[in-house]
Amino acid sequence: MIIRNVKEEEWDEFMRLLERSYGFPSGFFPRHYPYIYSDACRDLSSFYVIEDNGKLVSHIGLFKMKAISFGVSIIMGGIGGVATLPEERGKGYMSALLNHVINVMKKEGIPLSVLWGDRQRYGAFGWEVAGQKQALYITSRSVSKSGIKPIEVSEVKWDDAVPLMRRHYESIPIRVERRWECYKSYESLDPASLGEPPLRIWVSDDGYVISQGSGAARGVLSRPNIVEVASLSNREAELVSGFMKAASVNEAVVHVNAYDEARLGELLKVTSYYVTLPEGVFRINNVYALLKSFEPLLSSRAQERGLKDYEVTLGLRFNNELDKATVFVRGGSVEVTSSEGSGNYIELSERDGVRLILGGPMGYVAKRLKPLTTLLPIPIHIPLLNYV
Ligand SMILES: CC(C)(COP(=O)(O)OP(=O)(O)OC[C@H]1O[C@@H](n2cnc3c(N)ncnc32)[C@H](O)[C@@H]1OP(=O)(O)O)[C@@H](O)C(=O)NCCC(=O)NCCS
Structure with missing residues (x-):
């Protein structure tokens, strides 16, 4: 072999x-x-x-x-x-x-890996379901009750919309870099012939909506009928409303990461209901490298949330391997080191660690770990068009 x-x-x-x-x-x-x-x-x-x-x-x-x-x-x-x-x-x-x-x-x-699949199959290798996004349900009724005025959008071909999509995509603060050139003629590849409804692209100067199929939204775990919406002017709600009007769609679902506050704030204005979903199934390969990269975000949260001085060494155990990182909070600023320099050592299973760090149901959390939870989770969002 x-x-x-x-x-x-x-x-x-x-x-x-x-x-x-x-x-x-x-x-x-x-x-x-x-x-x-x-x-x-x-x-x-x-x-x-x-x-x-x-x-x-x-x-x-x-x-x-x-x-x-x-x-x-x-x-x-x-x-x-x-x-x-x-x-x-x-x-x-x-x-x-x-x-x-x-x-x-x-x-x-x-430092981090993601996949989509069975929790038990991949759990045996250290992957765990984690992250948080909201599936927002928007209906023609909830749009009209919100008083949000739809923006006029027009339907265009994928290739014609790429420069505009490329620009507005950057307005999504939590995303995955996309090689737009690798989506050439994407919609004309005719996913309909493979059992999926076709993608449609709707644009205005304020941004774009990529929709899938026509008509009603499907079940909560299936792909939403609004695959993506992005707007540099933060007019996502107006764009979604405009798309629903132009496409005669009465019911739409769109996924937004739970920490994408500006976009969520706008879209909640037209939302009739929401459901929280995980982002994917993650594995932490190196907890020190992951937390170290996010030091600036953790520091800004420590300041905003007025976190007192604190230290913890976290050990994530996967079979016989132990992956460690130490987090120091000093005067509102966070430093992550690979040493074990703190007197507050806490060991978790790798999968509990994934839910702690990336967001997920925790059950009991030791008191000595609680201050760390105020700095977490680390927001990761994988847009549907970046799934692998
Ligand atoms: C899933 C698939 C790739 C498994 O391939 P395989 O070579 O037979 O897998 P292995 O021989 O290594 O493992 C056999 C079983 O033992 C399980 N296993 C292996 N090591 C294990 C461990 N340490 N602890 C617990 N279970 C273990 C595996 O999860 C697998 O069970 P599962 O298929 O019910 O998950 C194969 O069934 C397949 O191709 N399925 C169709 C495509 C698919 O569904 N892919 C996954 C999409 S996310």
Whole structure:
């Protein structure tokens, strides 16, 4: 059994491996995820495969994503395309590949990883459901009751809207850097033929709405019918209202990160109901590097929230491994170190640590840890069009 990257000459065999493993039709992957699998944008060093007896039997993709959160940026390892051929399952291939990519991330200094999948399957390897976003329900009734005046929007082709979308996308303060050039002719790739309703783009000078399908919003766990809304002038509510009017849609759902206060504040004006959802399934590969990157945000929160001097050394345990970081709060400013310099040591399981740091239900929290919770969570938002 060899673990290695996929080779150019194996591309077709590799696509068949993914399609057969997932039971998806031919061409699914480059159409749905052109930013990962298209000829123009794929990066062979992202695809890890197992070769056994001269045949590709299993795959895991490790896609580097630049997460931006209030001016801080970190590289995340997005895990996708987890697949073993049906006849090769239960032999430990996925497990070997997950352990391999965890080691790659550690070696390359990638502090955080994200995927979307079963909590128990990935939980055994240290991933946990975490993060918080709001699914906002907006109806024509809630829009008219709000008194918000819809902005006139017009429907345009994806490629024509890219320069405008590229500009307004930057107004989302918690996001993932997007390679817009890898979404060339995205909507015309006709996801409808693959069982998904088509994407539609609506623009005005104030921003854009990307919608999916026409008519009613679907269930809470399915993809919302407003895939993305962005506005440099913070007129998201007017844009959504304008889209609903122009598309004759009476019910819309849009996802916004719980810490994206300005956009949330605007959209709540037209919201009839909301539900909180996790952002994804995360793994912390290096707690020191993660918290260190967010020192500026933690410091500003310590000041805003008037946190008294405090120190804690946090140990995240995953099997026999212990990942540690120390947080000092001194005079309202936060310093994170990799030493164990505090007398206040608290050990958590890796998965409890993920929910503590990225946001999630905690249950009992030790009193000695409570002040740290006032600095957390670290806000990470992965827009739907950046899923892997
Ligand atoms: C999921 C999939 C990749 C598993 O591949 P595999 O090579 O058979 O996996 P392994 O042999 O390493 O593991 C076999 C089982 O033991 C479990 N396992 C392995 N190590 C484990 C551990 N340390 N503790 C607990 N369970 C463990 C795995 O979770 C898996 O069970 P599951 O499929 O119910 O999750 C494969 O079934 C597949 O391709 N499915 C279709 C595509 C898919 O759904 N992909 C995941 C999308 S998120």
